[in-house]
Amino acid sequence: xxxxxxxxxxxxxISHTCGNGLKICVFPKPGFRRSYAMLAVNYGSIDISFDLxxxxxxxxxxxxxxxxxxxxxxxxxxxxxxxxxxxGASPNAFTxxxxxxxxxxxxxxxxxxxxILLSFVTSPYFTDENVKKEQGIIGQEISMVxxxxxxxxxENLMSSLYSVHPxxxxxxxxxxxxxxxxxDTLFKCYNTFYVPSNxxxxxxxxxxxxxxxxxxxxxxxxxxxxxxxRDYGNEPGAVSRKYCEENMETPIPVFAIGTxxxxxxxxxxxxxxxxxxxxxxxxxxxxxxxxxxxxYGDGTVSSDFDSEAMFFPGSIAMMISGESREPKRVxxxxxxxxxxxxxxxxxxYFNRIKKANLGMKxxxxxxxxxxxxxxxxxxxxxxxxxxxxxxxxxxxxxxxSAFLKKFFKEENTTLSVIDNKQVNE
Amino acid sequence: MNMTYKEILPxxxxxxIESTRFETNCISVSFMAGISDEVASNxxxxxxxxxxxxxxxxxxxxxxxxxxxxxxxxxxxxxxxxGDVMTSGFICDFVDVDGDALKNTVKLLGExxxxxxxxxxIFSEDYVSGERVNLIDEIKSEINSKMSYAFKxxxxxxxxxxxxGVDELGTEEEAEKISAKSxxxxxxxxxxxxxxxxxxxxxxSFDEVAYEVSKMFAGCQRGKIAxxxxxxxxxxxxxxxxxxxxxxxxxxxxxxxxxxxxxYPAKLVTSIxxxxxxxxxxxxxxxxxxxxxxxxxxxxxxxxxxxxxxxxDPNNADIAEKAVMREFENCVHGNITDEExxxxxxxMIDGLLTTEDSIFSMEAFWLRASLLNDERTPSxxxxxxxxxxxxxxxxxxxxxxxxxxxxxTGTEVEKVERKLLSEH
Numbered sequence: 001x002x003x004x005x006x007x008x009x010x011x012x013x014i015s016h017t018c019g020n021g022l023k024i025c026v027f028p029k030p031g032f033r034r035s036y037a038m039l040a041v042n043y044g045s046i047d048i049s050f051d052l053x054x055x056x057x058x059x060x061x062x063x064x065x066x067x068x069x070x071x072x073x074x075x076x077x078x079x080x081x082x083x084x085x086x087x088g089a090s091p092n093a094f095t096x097x098x099x100x101x102x103x104x105x106x107x108x109x110x111x112x113x114x115x116i117l118l119s120f121v122t123s124p125y126f127t128d129e130n131v132k133k134e135q136g137i138i139g140q141e142i143s144m145v146x147x148x149x150x151x152x153x154x155e156n157l158m159s160s161l162y163s164v165h166p167x168x169x170x171x172x173x174x175x176x177x178x179x180x181x182x183x184d185t186l187f188k189c190y191n192t193f194y195v196p197s198n199x200x201x202x203x204x205x206x207x208x209x210x211x212x213x214x215x216x217x218x219x220x221x222x223x224x225x226x227x228x229x230r231d232y233g234n235e236p237g238a239v240s241r242k243y244c245e246e247n248m249e250t251p252i253p254v255f256a257i258g259t260x261x262x263x264x265x266x267x268x269x270x271x272x273x274x275x276x277x278x279x280x281x282x283x284x285x286x287x288x289x290x291x292x293x294x295x296y297g298d299g300t301v302s303s304d305f306d307s308e309a310m311f312f313p314g315s316i317a318m319m320i321s322g323e324s325r326e327p328k329r330v331x332x333x334x335x336x337x338x339x340x341x342x343x344x345x346x347x348x349y350f351n352r353i354k355k356a357n358l359g360m361k362x363x364x365x366x367x368x369x370x371x372x373x374x375x376x377x378x379x380x381x382x383x384x385x386x387x388x389x390x391x392x393x394x395x396x397x398x399x400x401s402a403f404l405k406k407f408f409k410e411e412n413t414t415l416s417v418i419d420n421k422q423v424n425e
Numbered sequence: 426m427n428m429t430y431k432e433i434l435p436x437x438x439x440x441x442i443e444s445t446r447f448e449t450n451c452i453s454v455s456f457m458a459g460i461s462d463e464v465a466s467n468x469x470x471x472x473x474x475x476x477x478x479x480x481x482x483x484x485x486x487x488x489x490x491x492x493x494x495x496x497x498x499x500x501x502x503x504x505x506x507x508g509d510v511m512t513s514g515f516i517c518d519f520v521d522v523d524g525d526a527l528k529n530t531v532k533l534l535g536e537x538x539x540x541x542x543x544x545x546x547i548f549s550e551d552y553v554s555g556e557r558v559n560l561i562d563e564i565k566s567e568i569n570s571k572m573s574y575a576f577k578x579x580x581x582x583x584x585x586x587x588x589x590g591v592d593e594l595g596t597e598e599e600a601e602k603i604s605a606k607s608x609x610x611x612x613x614x615x616x617x618x619x620x621x622x623x624x625x626x627x628x629x630s631f632d633e634v635a636y637e638v639s640k641m642f643a644g645c646q647r648g649k650i651a652x653x654x655x656x657x658x659x660x661x662x663x664x665x666x667x668x669x670x671x672x673x674x675x676x677x678x679x680x681x682x683x684x685x686x687x688x689y690p691a692k693l694v695t696s697i698x699x700x701x702x703x704x705x706x707x708x709x710x711x712x713x714x715x716x717x718x719x720x721x722x723x724x725x726x727x728x729x730x731x732x733x734x735x736x737x738d739p740n741n742a743d744i745a746e747k748a749v750m751r752e753f754e755n756c757v758h759g760n761i762t763d764e765e766x767x768x769x770x771x772x773m774i775d776g777l778l779t780t781e782d783s784i785f786s787m788e789a790f791w792l793r794a795s796l797l798n799d800e801r802t803p804s805x806x807x808x809x810x811x812x813x814x815x816x817x818x819x820x821x822x823x824x825x826x827x828x829x830x831x832x833x834t835g836t837e838v839e840k841v842e843r844k845l846l847s848e849h
Binding site: 010029030031032033034079081082084085086087088089090091105106107108133136137138140141143144146147148149150248249250251252254287288290293296297299302303323349352353355356357358359360362363365366367368 | 446447448449473484485486489490492493494495496497498518519520522555558559562563565566568569570571670671672673674701702703708711712715717718719736737738767768770771772773774775776778779781782783784
């Protein structure tokens with residue numbers, strides 16, 4: 001068990017790596033009534049091709065998300081969600097492109113709930129019948145998200161940005177792809193990825209770290225499973241489409257501008273690249289940027305404007321999104337701004353951005369869910385989240401300039417728009 | 426954790442929760458008024474215009490630079506609707522790295538509130554017209570989130586004769602009428618006469634916060650403080666609304682009135698019906714019958730209204746509505762297990778107790794508490810929930826009455842116009 005302390009941060013982290021490869025991270029939160037635990041699996045929607053018994057296996061799209069639904073199911077016909085309810089705890093789960101996570105928070109019987117979490121995630125119960133039933137429920141979920149312009153614009157952006165990397169595909173899959181999922185598919189993927197060496201357990205609260213470690217070591221399998229090679233393909237530098245438009249009933253067009261670059265996202269270098277990308281997104285299009293304030297000032301965009309960096313194995317993507325009647329003008333403004341910033345970023349402006357970024361990270365310490373999520377993400381990329389606060393201080397304005405210059409080129413940038421021609425013509 | 430709640434100036438009440446548990450400090454200022462379409466549009470627009478610039482920081486870029494320099498302090502406009510009352514103001518959060526963050530934040534907040542950028546003695550026409558367009562766009566964009574839109578519509582239909590059905594953004598028509606001159610006139614009267622609730626949670630004491638807040642209000646002329654009228658909503662009865670849109674998933678919302686004096690038994694009934702993963706709607710309508718992905722129930726304390734909802738296949742609208750109503754009827758007939766009561770109570774108690782682990786949850790809890798005139802702490806409310814007996818639950822569910830059924834669907838309207846469900 002190791003105690004990690006960080007300069008200038010009133011938060012420590014206790015960590016331990018078990019013999020089976022599971023990394024456990026505990027953030028002590030004295031005085032908090034609620035404790036929170038997240039068991040995360042380094043398996044997301046992009047993990048569709050991998051070695052299985054010496055051969056390459058490709059699963060249908062949407063298996064990671066499908067598994068997330070099914071793992072709650074119990075052999076007695078019940079659901080793990082109901083077991084948590086006996087103590088009033090709030091359980092939930094989510095699937096992303098690179099991670100599936102199961103979590104709960106509660107004010108009492110934390111260790112009991114932790115044991116439930118560790119047990120149900122590692123005791124799958126899949127039958128032909130319950131797989132078929134889930135296809136109906138997930139079919140409804142697909143309909144629900146497809147009615148959201150914000151979801152559609154993101155899905156279209158990713159499929160335009162990437163042509164080979166499975167980041168291009170929907171997290172949830174399609175009605176057709178989930179129709180191909182069988183009990184056998186679920187077991188193949190589950191047995192490959194739901195192993196301690198491919199998981200992390202992150203906890204925040206007024207809890208005893210040694211008890212957390214002891215519970216994990218007694219419930220989870222003891223052997224260390226070797227993980228398979230995953231295949232994400234050879235993504236070309238250029239985007240698959242420079243422009244993508246879909247018509248939906250939305251009064252104001254919704255847009256997302258995306259750009260991608262092959263870059264390390266794991267290890268020390270990966271951590272630094274991630275922090276640089278986050279700062280660059282703020283410098284270019286954050287709330288204090290000239291880009292946003294001028295586009296907002298002249299009414300081109302609304303306050304529903306966001307910039308963020310996204311990280312996948314071997315690739316970083318940046319997205320600027322919002323609502324605008326003139327999405328192409330926004331893209332032109334982005335190119336112009338990047339051109340200016342490539343020549344140099346004003347140092348005092350950059351120092352303010354760094355201060356704001358650090359302030360946001362300090363505030364994230366109060367949000368146990370996002371703290372554990374960030375740490376799980378960091379563990380899978382081979383670093384600790386709280387180390388990023390120190391890295392911020394090391395980065396200078398020139399690094400941001402160089403990053404933006406490398407990132408925003410016409411051939412690796414795409415614009416996705418959801419418009420309603422009937423309304424806006 | 427110490428809490429002090431006092432009127433520090435005429436019509437200005439300050440609630441301070443002193444706590445060292447958080448990195449973040451939060452302060453909010455909420456001016457209050459009775460709602461109407463006109464008031465809603467003005468109250469939503471006003472803080473957004475104020476946030477555009479001050480005399481010292483005349484545009485967003487200057488303000489953003491000042492905020493970034495304070496470790497990314499956020500001062501955000503916020504308008505909220507609670508029944509027939511609306512609040513408008515700002516919510517701020519900040520970290521205290523250099524020891525003077527409260528002073529600096531309240532100073533900048535005061536500038537934004539009481540020293541706005543003016544042109545010829547009124548608000549900047551550019552700022553008002555820009556924010557007016559944004560507000561109208563936001564009203565139009567409410568259809569982008571289908572379930573929220575369905576809730577907006579059922580509210581309009583359930584409370585058609587009163588202010589309870591007014592949307593917190595107001596209407597496009599009312600927003601169109603607002604000019605720089607009219608908004609400035611509204612502003613002067615509003616900050617002078619509207620009662621105001623101020624909330625703070627963080628590392629500072631009541632006296633320290635009261636000192637800074639009093640200094641901030643020194644630049645504001647307070648007049649005769651308006652009183653908030655106490656009204657009760659009039660519910661529509663037996664209304665069915667079906668709206669067609671280009672959607673692949675239909676949204677069903679069933680609204681009921683709840684003639685209850687205490688909100689917690691009504692919230693518990695709502696939780697048993699559709700509060701979480703052990704609720705009747707989740708376990709039966711979603712899990713057993715696979716009729717939907719999202720389903721649940723929610724209780725609106727100020728309106729005293731309960732809503733059951735489901736996102737469904739448009740072709741299953743009939744079956745889903747019957748399934749949702751069946752779960753309600755089961756409660757009416759006393760078909761509630763001890764386990765369902767116990768699970769729902771535990772979920773509610775957990776939710777109430779964890780309020781104290783988040784400054785933003787506490788801010789929202791205590792503003793609602795002030796407006797409801799209910800000073801029970803989250804722990805006291807949790808104890809009240811624990812003590813609710815089965816008889817009270819059965820009595821409460823019998824005080825619920827069907828008001829309106831709303832369906833947003835993609836199928837032909839003719840196909841879903843069905844016979845009215847018998848009113849309970």
